[in-house]
Amino acid sequence: MDSPAVFAGCRKQTLWDKVDELDAYKRRWNLRISGVLEEEGENVKMIILDIFRQVSPGLADVLQSLIDVAHRLGPKLGYTRRTIIVHPLSVSPRSYMADARRSEVLKQKKIRISEDLTERTKEARNKLWPLVEKARKEGRRAGFGGPNAVVDGKRISADDV
Known part of the structure; x- marks a missing residue:
C-alpha cells in the first residue's frame, strides 16, 4: 500500500492538472495583442477596433458588437506597450482576428496577435x-x-x- 505522502502528492498533481485544464478552457477564446503603443486615457476596445479597421474595414464592423472585453495586462509602471487581452462574446470574432495575424498592416506596426496560453x-x-x-x-x-x-x-x- 502507498504511503499517505505519495498518495497526497498524486492527488495534488491531479488537482494542478485540473486547474490548468480549467484555466486553458477559460482562455480558449481570448487573444493577446502585443506591440500596441499605450496612450493616456485610452479606450482599449476602440484602439483594437481601429487596428482591425486598418487591417480590414469589414472586420472592424463585425467585431464592434462582438468584443466583450479588451484591456491591458498588469500595472502601468511606466510601460508603453503592455499586452492587451481581447475576450470576444463568441468564437467567430476570435477566428477573424487570428486570421488577421498575417496582415501587412500588423507587420508594419510590429503588432503581434497570439493565443492566450497558460x-x-x-x-x-x-x-x-x-x-x-x-x-x-x-x-x-x-x-x-x-x-x-x-x-x-x-x-x-x-x-x-
Whole structure:
C-alpha cells in the first residue's frame, strides 16, 4: 500500500492538472495583442477596433458588437506597450482576428496577435519547439495542439521528450 505522502502528492498533481485544464478552457477564446503603443486615457476596445479597421474595414464592423472585453495586462509602471487581452462574446470574432495575424498592416506596426496560453502550456511548447522546428525543416507537417506537439498527425507530449 502507498504511503499517505505519495498518495497526497498524486492527488495534488491531479488537482494542478485540473486547474490548468480549467484555466486553458477559460482562455480558449481570448487573444493577446502585443506591440500596441499605450496612450493616456485610452479606450482599449476602440484602439483594437481601429487596428482591425486598418487591417480590414469589414472586420472592424463585425467585431464592434462582438468584443466583450479588451484591456491591458498588469500595472502601468511606466510601460508603453503592455499586452492587451481581447475576450470576444463568441468564437467567430476570435477566428477573424487570428486570421488577421498575417496582415501587412500588423507587420508594419510590429503588432503581434497570439493565443492566450497558460504558463504550463507555454512551458510545454517551449520544450517541444526544437522538435517542431526540426520536423518543419525536414518538410514534415508540424505544429501545436494545446500543450502537445503534433508531427505528421502524431501527438507528442512534453513528457515524452
